[in-house]
Amino acid sequence: MRWSKREQFPVLSSQFSVGSRVLSDVLRAGLREILRTENWELRTGSCLAILLAAVIFLSAAAPDEDKHISVFSPVANYTLPVLERSGHEYVGLLELLEPLGRVTSHASGRQWTLRYNKVDAEFVAGRTRARIGGRDFDFTAPFVIENSRGLVPLSSLSGFLPRFLGTSVTYRESARRLFVGEVGIQVSFQLEATNPPRLNLNFSGPVNPTISTEPGKLRMVFKRDPVVSPGSASISFDDKIITQANYTEGNGEAELDVAASEPLLATFSNDRKTIVISAVEQSAAVSAGTTSQNPGQTPNSGAAAANPGADAFSGNNTGNNNASPNATVHRILAVVDPAHGGEERGAALTDKLAEKDVTLGFGRLLRHELEIRGFAVALLREGDTTSNLDQRASAANVAHAGVYISLHAVSQGTGAHVYTALLPVEGTSKGTFHAWNAAQAPALPISHLVATAIVAEFQKRQFPARDSSASLRPLNNVFMPAVAVELAPGAGGVGDLTSANYQQRAAAAIADAVFSVRDRFGVQLGAQLGAQSGVRP
Amino acid sequence: MIPRHLLIGVATLLVLVVSMGIYLRQMRLRARELDYAEAEADASPVAPPTSGPTETVTLYVADDAAGTLRARSAQIPLPGGRQQRAEELLRALLRIYQQPGAAHPLAPAADIRSIFLVDPGAAVIDLNAAFADQHRSGILSEQLTVNSLVETLAFNVPGIQRVNILVEGKTRETLAGHADLTETFDVPTLVQAGSQ
Numbered sequence: 001m002r003w004s005k006r007e008q009f010p011v012l013s014s015q016f017s018v019g020s021r022v023l024s025d026v027l028r029a030g031l032r033e034i035l036r037t038e039n040w041e042l043r044t045g046s047c048l049a050i051l052l053a054a055v056i057f058l059s060a061a062a063p064d065e066d067k068h069i070s071v072f073s074p075v076a077n078y079t080l081p082v083l084e085r086s087g088h089e090y091v092g093l094l095e096l097l098e099p100l101g102r103v104t105s106h107a108s109g110r111q112w113t114l115r116y117n118k119v120d121a122e123f124v125a126g127r128t129r130a131r132i133g134g135r136d137f138d139f140t141a142p143f144v145i146e147n148s149r150g151l152v153p154l155s156s157l158s159g160f161l162p163r164f165l166g167t168s169v170t171y172r173e174s175a176r177r178l179f180v181g182e183v184g185i186q187v188s189f190q191l192e193a194t195n196p197p198r199l200n201l202n203f204s205g206p207v208n209p210t211i212s213t214e215p216g217k218l219r220m221v222f223k224r225d226p227v228v229s230p231g232s233a234s235i236s237f238d239d240k241i242i243t244q245a246n247y248t249e250g251n252g253e254a255e256l257d258v259a260a261s262e263p264l265l266a267t268f269s270n271d272r273k274t275i276v277i278s279a280v281e282q283s284a285a286v287s288a289g290t291t292s293q294n295p296g297q298t299p300n301s302g303a304a305a306a307n308p309g310a311d312a313f314s315g316n317n318t319g320n321n322n323a324s325p326n327a328t329v330h331r332i333l334a335v336v337d338p339a340h341g342g343e344e345r346g347a348a349l350t351d352k353l354a355e356k357d358v359t360l361g362f363g364r365l366l367r368h369e370l371e372i373r374g375f376a377v378a379l380l381r382e383g384d385t386t387s388n389l390d391q392r393a394s395a396a397n398v399a400h401a402g403v404y405i406s407l408h409a410v411s412q413g414t415g416a417h418v419y420t421a422l423l424p425v426e427g428t429s430k431g432t433f434h435a436w437n438a439a440q441a442p443a444l445p446i447s448h449l450v451a452t453a454i455v456a457e458f459q460k461r462q463f464p465a466r467d468s469s470a471s472l473r474p475l476n477n478v479f480m481p482a483v484a485v486e487l488a489p490g491a492g493g494v495g496d497l498t499s500a501n502y503q504q505r506a507a508a509a510i511a512d513a514v515f516s517v518r519d520r521f522g523v524q525l526g527a528q529l530g531a532q533s534g535v536r537p
Numbered sequence: 538m539i540p541r542h543l544l545i546g547v548a549t550l551l552v553l554v555v556s557m558g559i560y561l562r563q564m565r566l567r568a569r570e571l572d573y574a575e576a577e578a579d580a581s582p583v584a585p586p587t588s589g590p591t592e593t594v595t596l597y598v599a600d601d602a603a604g605t606l607r608a609r610s611a612q613i614p615l616p617g618g619r620q621q622r623a624e625e626l627l628r629a630l631l632r633i634y635q636q637p638g639a640a641h642p643l644a645p646a647a648d649i650r651s652i653f654l655v656d657p658g659a660a661v662i663d664l665n666a667a668f669a670d671q672h673r674s675g676i677l678s679e680q681l682t683v684n685s686l687v688e689t690l691a692f693n694v695p696g697i698q699r700v701n702i703l704v705e706g707k708t709r710e711t712l713a714g715h716a717d718l719t720e721t722f723d724v725p726t727l728v729q730a731g732s733q
Binding site for chain 1: 601602604673674675676677678680683699713714715716717719720721722723726727730
C-alpha cells in the first residue's frame with residue numbers, strides 16, 4: 001500500500017499554519033532580545049541561528065501540494081502532474097499530446113523534436129523560441145528537458161496547442177483546466193418549491209462527480225467532467241432550506257457546493273444528465289446519521305439508504321462503477337506495467353508502430369482510470385526505458401501492491417485476452433522463502449478472479465474477450481494478484497491500438513473490474529504479509 | 538672425409554623412418570576398413586522413413602482465430618526408436634503450420650533440431666534458430682505454439698511429465714518476446730490450463 005506525501009504527513013500539514021504563527025512569535029521575541037544586546041558577536045551568531053532554524057522549519061513543514069492539470073477533449077479526459085521549475089509551472093508535452101493522437105519524440109543533447117500526427121516541432125532546452133509546424137512560437141518561459149522529457153510552460157498552452165491539434169483550445173490558468181474544442185458541459189439550476197424542496201441541476205452532458213456531505217453543505221467535485229461555470233460563481237435561492245449554490249474551480253477540478261439548512265440527498269436521473277438534490281426528511285436523516293456511525297461507511301451511504309431503488313450516490317457500492325473514490329478508506333496500490341520498453345520493442349504491430357509505444361500510452365490511461373476509482377497507482381515506466389523482468393517483479397513485490405497488471409498489445413485477433421500465470425515446475429523453497437519462479441502460487445485464485453472480472457467488463461462493453469493461462473514472466477514472480485491484458489484491435493483494425501477512445505474504453509473496463517474485486521486484495525495481501533518472510537530472485 | 542661410423546648411423550635412421558611411414562600407412566588403412574565394417578553392421582536408421590507403415594497419432598493443432606488447440610488425428614510413418622518417433626511427430630505438426638493458409642502459421646525454415654527424452658519423465662525439445670527468430674510475437678501466438686508442441690509430445694509419447702524448450706541447444710529467455718522458455722513446463726498443469 002502506498003500513501004501520498006500528504007497522507008503520510010497529515011498532522012504535519014494540518015499543523016503548518018499553527019507552526020507558522022508559533023515561529024513568527026518566537027522570531028519576534030528573539031529579535032527583540034538580540035537588538036537589546038550590545039555584544040556584536042552574540043548578535044550576529046543569534047541572527048544566523050534564527051535564520052538557519054527558520055530555513056529548516058520551512059523546508060520540513062512546507063506542504064507538498066500535488067498540482068495537476070486536467071485535460072478535456074472529445075476523445076479523452078485525463079489528468080497530468082504539474083511540475084514547478086524556476087517559478088513557472090510546466091507539464092510534459094509528450095504526455096499531454098499522447099492521449100489525443102499519434103506522437104513520437106526524440107531528445108538529442110539540448111535539442112528535442114516531436115511529431116504529433118503530421119505536425120513537426122523542434123525545441124531547444126533553455127530557449128523560449130520553438131518551431132512548431134514550420135513557424136516560430138515564443139513561450140512565456142524557457143523550454144525544459146528532463147530525463148529526455150520535454151516540458152512546456154502551462155501559461156503557453158492555449159497559444160501553441162492549436163498548431164498541433166488544429167482546433168480551438170481554452171486554458172483556464174487559475175484552475176489548470178484545459179478544454180480542447182467545444183467540450184464544456186453547461187449547468188443550469190431549477191428549484192422546485194415542493195415540500196421538501198428539490199433543486200434540479202441540469203447538465204448538457206452526462207456527469208460523474210464525487211459527492212460528499214458536510215454539515216450544511218453538499219459538495220460535488222467534477223474531476224473528469226468538463227463542467228464549466230454557470231456564469232455566476234454564486235447563485236442564491238429564495239428558499240429557507242436550500243439557500244445557495246457556489247461554483248469554484250482549481251487544481252484541475254470544478255466544484256459545486258449546495259448550501260442548505262438541512263441534510264441533503266443527491267440522486268441521478270436522465271442518464272446522469274440531471275442531479276436532483278432534495279432535503280432528507282427528518283426520520284430518514286436520523287436513520288442516515290445512525291448508519292454513518294458504522295465503520296467503513298460514509299454519511300453518503302446512509303443517505304443513499306434513505307432512498308432505496310434510486311440511482312443515488314453510494315460510497316460503498318461495488319456494483320456501481322461511479323462510486324466515489326473518496327469512500328475507499330484504504331487506498332490500494334495497483335502496479336501498472338506497460339510491457340517492453342527501451343531496446344526491447346515487443347511485437348512490431350505495423351512497420352513503424354512498436355508494442356512498447358502502445359503499452360505506454362495504454363498504461364497512462366489505465367493509471368488515470370484507476371486513480372479516479374480511488375486506487376494509488378504506480379506506473380512501472382513513465383517513458384521509453386528498459387527494465388528487465390526481475391526488476392519489474394521486484395518493484396511490485398517491494399511496494400506490496402494490491403494488484404499487478406501487465407499490459408501488452410498485438411496486431412492479430414480482436415478484442416482482448418486476459419492472462420494469469422501458468423506456473424512452471426516449482427523451484428526449491430528454502431525455509432520460509434518462496435521459490436522465485438512460483439511466488440504467484442498463493443495469489444493465483446485471486447488472480448483468476450480478477451481475470452474473470454476483467455473479461456466480464458470487456459464483454460459488457462461489446463469487446464470480445466477471454467481469459468487463459470500463459471507462461472509469461474513476471475506474472476509468476478509476483479506474490480500479489482497478477483494479470484496480463486493483451487489488447488488486440490477492434491473493428492477499426494490496427495489503428496484502434498493507437499486510438500485514445502479505444503484505449504480509454506479498454507482501460508475503463510479493466511479499472512471497473514479491478515474496482516469491483518478490490519475487497520479481495522486487502523484480504524489476500526494481509527494474509528500474505530502475515531505469512532511470508534520474503535520472495536527473492 | 539666423413540667418418541664411416543657416421544654414415545652407418547644416418548643410413549640406419551633413414552631405414553627406420555621409411556619403415557615407420559609404411560607401418561603407419563598400413564595402420565590407417567586398416568582402421569578405415571574397420572569403420573566401414575561397423576557402419577555396415579549398424580541397422581539403426583539415420584533418417585526417418587519417408588514411406589512405409591504408418592501409425593495414427595493425435596496432433597494438437599493451434600488455431601489463432603479461436604485461440605485454442607484442436608486435436609487432429611493423422612496417419613504418419615514413424616520410426617521405431619522413442620526419440621526418433623518424438624522428433625518425427627513434431628515435424629509432422631510443423632508441416633501443418635507451414636502449409637499456406639495455416640490457422641497458426643510458422644516460418645518455412647522452422648524445424649525441430651532434436652528431442653532428448655530423459656528418464657524419468659522429462660523431455661527437451663531443441664528448436665532451430667529460425668523457429669524462434671521468425672516466430673510471430675504475441676502472448677497468444679507464442680503460448681499456442683508452446684502448448685501445441687508440449688501437448689502433442691506428451692499425448693503420443695507416454696510418461697512425459699516435464700518439458701524444456703531450447704533454441705539451438707541453448708536456453709532462450711522467450712520464444713518471441715513473450716512465452717517464457719527459461720522454466721520447465723509442467724505437463725499436467727499445462728494440459729489442465731489448456732482445457733479450461
